[in-house]
Amino acid sequence: MTGKSGKKKEGAAAAEEANVTPASHATILEAINSLRTDLQSTKTEICQTIDTRIAEMASTIRGELSVFQTEIQADILTLQTSSAQQGSTIAELEQSATHSSDAIVKLQSELKRLCAEVDRLTDKCADLEGRSRRQNIRIVGLTEGAERGTDIGTFVSGVLKDALSLEDHPLVDRAHRVLRKRTSAPDPPPRALIARLHYYRDVTRVLKRAAETRELSFNGQSIRIFPDFTPDVAKRRAAFNRAKELLRDQPGVRYGMLYPAKLRVTFNGTETVYTDATKACEFAELHFGNKTTEDLPVDHDNPDGGAD
Numbered sequence: 001m002t003g004k005s006g007k008k009k010e011g012a013a014a015a016e017e018a019n020v021t022p023a024s025h026a027t028i029l030e031a032i033n034s035l036r037t038d039l040q041s042t043k044t045e046i047c048q049t050i051d052t053r054i055a056e057m058a059s060t061i062r063g064e065l066s067v068f069q070t071e072i073q074a075d076i077l078t079l080q081t082s083s084a085q086q087g088s089t090i091a092e093l094e095q096s097a098t099h100s101s102d103a104i105v106k107l108q109s110e111l112k113r114l115c116a117e118v119d120r121l122t123d124k125c126a127d128l129e130g131r132s133r134r135q136n137i138r139i140v141g142l143t144e145g146a147e148r149g150t151d152i153g154t155f156v157s158g159v160l161k162d163a164l165s166l167e168d169h170p171l172v173d174r175a176h177r178v179l180r181k182r183t184s185a186p187d188p189p190p191r192a193l194i195a196r197l198h199y200y201r202d203v204t205r206v207l208k209r210a211a212e213t214r215e216l217s218f219n220g221q222s223i224r225i226f227p228d229f230t231p232d233v234a235k236r237r238a239a240f241n242r243a244k245e246l247l248r249d250q251p252g253v254r255y256g257m258l259y260p261a262k263l264r265v266t267f268n269g270t271e272t273v274y275t276d277a278t279k280a281c282e283f284a285e286l287h288f289g290n291k292t293t294e295d296l297p298v299d300h301d302n303p304d305g306g307a308d
Helices: 002-019 022-132 152-164 200-212 231-238 241-247 277-288
Strands: 136-140 172-177 193-197 216-218 221-227 253-258 262-267 270-274
Touching: 022 231, 136 200, 152 172, 152 193, 152 200, 152 216, 152 221, 193 200, 200 221, 241 253, 241 262, 241 277, 262 277, 270 277
Parallel strands: none
Antiparallel strands: 136 193, 136 221, 172 193, 216 221, 253 262, 262 270
């Protein structure tokens, strides 16, 4: 049965082919040609649309690029102008810096010279001030007003003769109390009295006698007599006080202050001069540092210490 049915189908197909007429073929070809024409038209339209869009986009991009290029060129021109101005400014600054550096070098050299000159003049002024005080002595402890009712020069001359047991009255050119600020203390200490002696030999005699006499008094008042140093010299000499306290009354030790502020120490036959108070203290501490501050005698009468 299968064979019979297959034969029937083949026969039907052959009959259909036999039924197709030339007119039908023409219609089909016409439809195909029409379709081809439509497709070609559609393709052309699509291509034209794409070309149009591409042209529009290209025109838009060109416009934007042109604007962007214009802006970039303007910015570049601005940057170039600014860079040129900054280059000119930097050149001016470099030139100014060079001139300033040269000026600074000259000023530093001049400053160094002036500092050396100021130091020289300062030392000279200090030396002149110290020399102007060579014949001055400072008396501490005299009651305020004790000199009233008499010439102050005559009063000081009498104080020196009586307190130091001098053979004659030293000649005093002038004397005065030191100036100081007013104080609210109920019983302030008396101001020191500065006296200028006429003869320098009297100054050396008075200071030597004051150094040799442990306790000085006048009318029952304890007094002290010192050289009249400038404040700077007095401060520098005071820095040696600790060393002098340790050296005082030590066996085999002789010491004394040299002007303006030098400590001369003779220990076991060897003499050393100290200009640095720290080194002098180190020496004294090394050899005589077993003394405490409470054990040290107070040097009221001779600020320059030992017997030299």
